[in-house]
Amino acid sequence: MKEAKRFNKLVIHMEACYSGSMFEDILPSNINVFTMTASNPTESSWAALCADPEIDTCLGDEFTHQWMTDTEKRQVNKWTLGEQYSTVKSAVKNSHVSKYGDLRMTSLPIGEFQGSGLNTRSLGNSEADWSTALDRSMSSHAHLVSLMHQLKRSNSSRQRELAHQRLHRAQQLSKFVKDTVDEVVEEVISQAEPNGKSSDVHKRLQCFRKVYEQYEHKCFSIQQVPELSDELEKFDHLCEQGYDANVIVQAIFTTCD
Structure with a gap:
């Protein structure tokens, strides 16, 4: 512009x-x-x-x-x-x-x-x-508000059970996303060596974009699990340390296959 x-x-x-x-x-x-x-x-x-x-x-x-x-x-x-x-x-x-x-x-x-x-x-x-x-x-947790409201205003045991299931499912998804990202990081660190910290911000952003697009395609998106935004810094850190984007993507495919 x-x-x-x-x-x-x-x-x-x-x-x-x-x-x-x-x-x-x-x-x-x-x-x-x-x-x-x-x-x-x-x-x-x-x-x-x-x-x-x-x-x-x-x-x-x-x-x-x-x-x-x-x-x-x-x-x-x-x-x-x-x-x-x-x-x-x-x-x-x-x-x-x-x-x-x-x-x-x-x-x-x-x-x-x-x-x-x-x-x-x-x-x-x-x-x-x-x-x-x-x-x-x-x-990143605002989507849980509606689920908690549904639970609070439940008028029957059946409504409470369904509301509790929805809230529990959302919380479990949040934990699952954290676990998958951590598994990807562990896989990368155990399988490869970083190329060294880069001062090229744009190169790092290209790496992160490629990694996130593949994670979104293969695992979860922020739209599905908003708490993913709390975990993405871990991918950025891998890119910052100089790990190859293709290595990270392969770890994503291994983890979410």
Whole structure:
């Protein structure tokens, strides 16, 4: 996009587990792109407002709520990206909000990227109301919320039994995914030697992409078992240490055959 001159200056807010890994040592600091992420490269972000038993899902996430409501209550032509980053970083309690890219842009007002003018309307619920109502879950575990709600509101022994089976199955799948990834790692380490730690980030990413695509094809996907996102760092570490992607893929085929 930069080479095609599709933007002058670009701001990205990313909400995802391990979202810092999308930019750390990857995003240049001189192409007029500033990024704020919900978490650093090694941790989950957090879903929020998960307590409503009738909806069976979390309605938001901690990071997005904080930066959007901060924008709503500021004079956006004066409040800077740097001030918003510091405010959001302090307000988000369960993950480490991080910044990447061109940090010179932190002196720019958020109104250049999120609209302009003076905000005058009331926010309704206060921050205290939000904090009191907040029911959080790690984003990678948020799918379990609906299963727990189903179990809590079961009206008969049969409903409770079915709800418990679904929850137990999901938890067992989570454990199975962890076990398969660990088996792949053990197989690789026992069968091959690393080529040495590489400083080429793009080469490492190519290795990881190839490995994940094959794991997803042969074993499980994040859509099937969201907790897989908690385990993928192990594949990235193998690539970082210099293990050949083909060796890792062969271990995946052996483990998940």
